[in-house]
Amino acid sequence: MSTATAAKPQARQPGKRSRRMPLPVLLLVIAGVLVLTSVVRLITGADGITSTGQMSTALELAVPIGLAGLGGLWAERAGVVNIGLEGMMILGTWFGAWAGYQWGPWTGVVFGIIGGALGAVLHAIATVTFNVNHIVSGVALNILALGATRYLSKFTFENAPQGSSKQSPPIDSLGDFSIPGLTDWLDTLNSKHWFLVSDIGGLLGGLVTDLSPLTVIAVALVPLSWWVLWRTAFGLRLRSCGENPVAAESLGVNVYKYKYIAVIISGGFAGLGGAFLSIVASNVYLDGQTAGRGYIGLAAMIFGNWMPGGLALGAGLFGYTDSLNLRGGTVNVHALILLLAILLVFGAAYLAWKKKYVPAVITVVIAALMFLWYATTNEVPRQLVTATPYIVTLLVLSLSAQSLRMPKADGMPYRKGQGK
Structure with missing residues (x-):
């Protein structure tokens, strides 16, 4: 009797933690948000959104965030929490710039990947071999990477032409391209400011305008990672290490090997994101260039429920909010306050439908305050625009926390043979 009772909650638990939005529903939600955005654009006249x-x-700002998140995905699917993504990105920016200004941008990209992978090796040795707490190891790596790159810059870049202790010499461009004909047509369509059609034109136009080859590679890595992790035997073994390493070991999987591979790949992706920052987004290495993008990448991964597609959506959301800061975003952010208020109304209706009346009332009150803020102001303070990516990160994580399902053994210590 007691055994059956004890087994009952365990049987229910996977069902509780494995809730995922079906693809048709997700596409419907995205389409609905796009329609509402178009309505808000027409009401406010903020065509820039x-x-x-x-x-x-x-898109350019989303790429390094997405690469960092993709790195976190590989590591955590194997059971290793990678808070050190920020440090690996820092190493990627420095090594990418150091090699890039001497031997060309593509060499810089390769060295950026190597730099991030070197940081990942340290994290793997600490967490996999010596069972150091994953959070402690990651934070230590971030501090180490920051200090090491500042030290290296002093005698590497300081005496170089057009360089300094906080900046590398300029790096040659990888070049960019647009799709002939299609780019101009979509840009013309967007300039008409028609309902929905122009918004779709702007969205698609942004995906085919002034593309760096590295952007194309980064975007392609998302479906490639999904295919490797979910459609190959290698991916199945790797994911089993993050779900139940003891069971994986009993089936002959070398858990240590797969964890090392996953963390090193994770560091390579983060290093590639860092190289993107110093070679594509800017043509120089700058001290503090990552600006917390490793942490935001981790947030994008969590928002995406440890799945590549959701991660890409999260990176796109954070990249979009970051872009508002670069393109005169005070008016655009003010328009987005109205969009957020409308979305909160729909959210309150959904909560009421689910009979969660207290959260629904709280959501309605917040929506009313957002409407009031929009109605009584014409633009938002510049400081709020600068903080928007970080505010959105906190909001998204807090709102999506209830439906997340992380790998079961993520961050848990593991010793070879512990199941015997």
């Missing part, structure tokens, strides 16, 4: 330039900038 869906302009081709805004979307192109958002």
Whole structure:
């Protein structure tokens, strides 16, 4: 009797933690948000919120966040929490710039990946071999990477032409390209400011305008990671190490090996994101260039429920909010306050439908305050625009926390043979 009772909650638990939004529902939600955005654009006259330039900038800013998040995905699917993504990105920016200005940008990209992977090796040795707490190891790596790159810059870049202790010499560009004909047509469509059609034109136009080859590679890595992790035997073994390493070991999987591989790949992705910052987003290495993007990448991964597609959506959201800061975003952010208020109304209706009346009332009150804020102001303070990416990060994580399902053994210590 007691055994059956004890087994009952365990049987229910996976069902509780494995809730995922079906793809048709997700596409319907995205389409609904796009329609509401178009309505808000027409009401406010803030045409910049869906302009081709805004979307192109958002894509460029989303790439390093997405690469960091993709790195976190690989590590955590193998059971290793990678708070050290920020440090690995820092190493990627420095090594990418150091090699890039001497031997060319593509060499810089390769060295950026190597730099991030070197940081990942340290994290793997600490967490996998010596069972150091994953959070402690990651934070230590972030501090070490920051100090090491500042020290290296003093005698590497300081005496170089056009360099200093906080900046590398300029790096040659990888170049960029647009799709002939399609880019101009979508830009013209966007400039018409028609309902929904122009917004779709701006969104698609941003995806095919002034693309760096590295952007194309980064975007392609998302479906490639999904295919490797969910459609190959290698991916199945790797994910089993993050779900139940003892069971994986009993089936002959070398858990240590797969954890090392996953963390090193994770560091390579983060290093590639860092190289993107110093070679594509800017043509120089700057001290503090990552600006917390490793942490935001981790947030994008969590928002995406440890799945590549959701991660890409999270990176796009954070990249878009970051782009508002670069393109005169005070008016655009003010328009987005109205969009957020409308979305909160829909959220309150959904909560009421689920009979969660107290959260529904709280959501309605917040929505009313947002409407009041929009109605009584014409623009938002510049400081709020600068803080928007970080505010959105906190909001998204707090709102999505209830439906997340992390790998079961993520961050848990593991010793070879512990199941015997």
